Amino acid sequence: MVHYYAVRHGIDRSRKPAASQAIEAVVPEAAEPQQSLDWQADALCRQTDPEIFFPEKGGSTKDAKRICHSCPVAAECLDQALANDERFGIWGGVPERRRRKLARTLKQS
Template sequence: MRDTLAHLETDDAPVQRWQENANCLGVDPDLFFPERGASTREAKGVCAGCEVRLECLEYALGNGEKFGIWGGLSERERRRLRRQRALARRNAASA
């Protein structure tokens, strides 16, 4: 079993401090990058018990990560969250 964070192998960015506490350390990276239509349940289960889930999610959102499960959310779920936040910002600006 590898002792690396699942996402590091696909990410050239320097290791973030929060990644040292990631629940996915040593977990097969393929789990977090399922084929189209494949289940994300197992990866999300790993994320559910992760103490740095929010840091991971914000990192993915901030870096525009387009693929994989980050912070317990799929690409589609992160896109939806980005849209919701953008809408909230626009509404706040126009209020």
């Protein structure tokens, strides 16, 4: 899934950053994904306009949450967002502020 934030802000996600390439050269196993992303094939957001999941400040998150709450892979999506410190958008039905609070709680336990 293309990260809408990157597209919106003109970030070329098709190229790896130089830092990633350097890390891969030193630690080849770092290049391997930490977890499978096969679950994304079942994500309902793939069938939806990505802008719904990245509303402008003060915009409605209602539609994104509704879609996420009926999505069969919402838990995997939220796990992915927490593992990668996603700072923008609705992931697994959870907006940014609530995700940050959840991440702090998980770090404390």
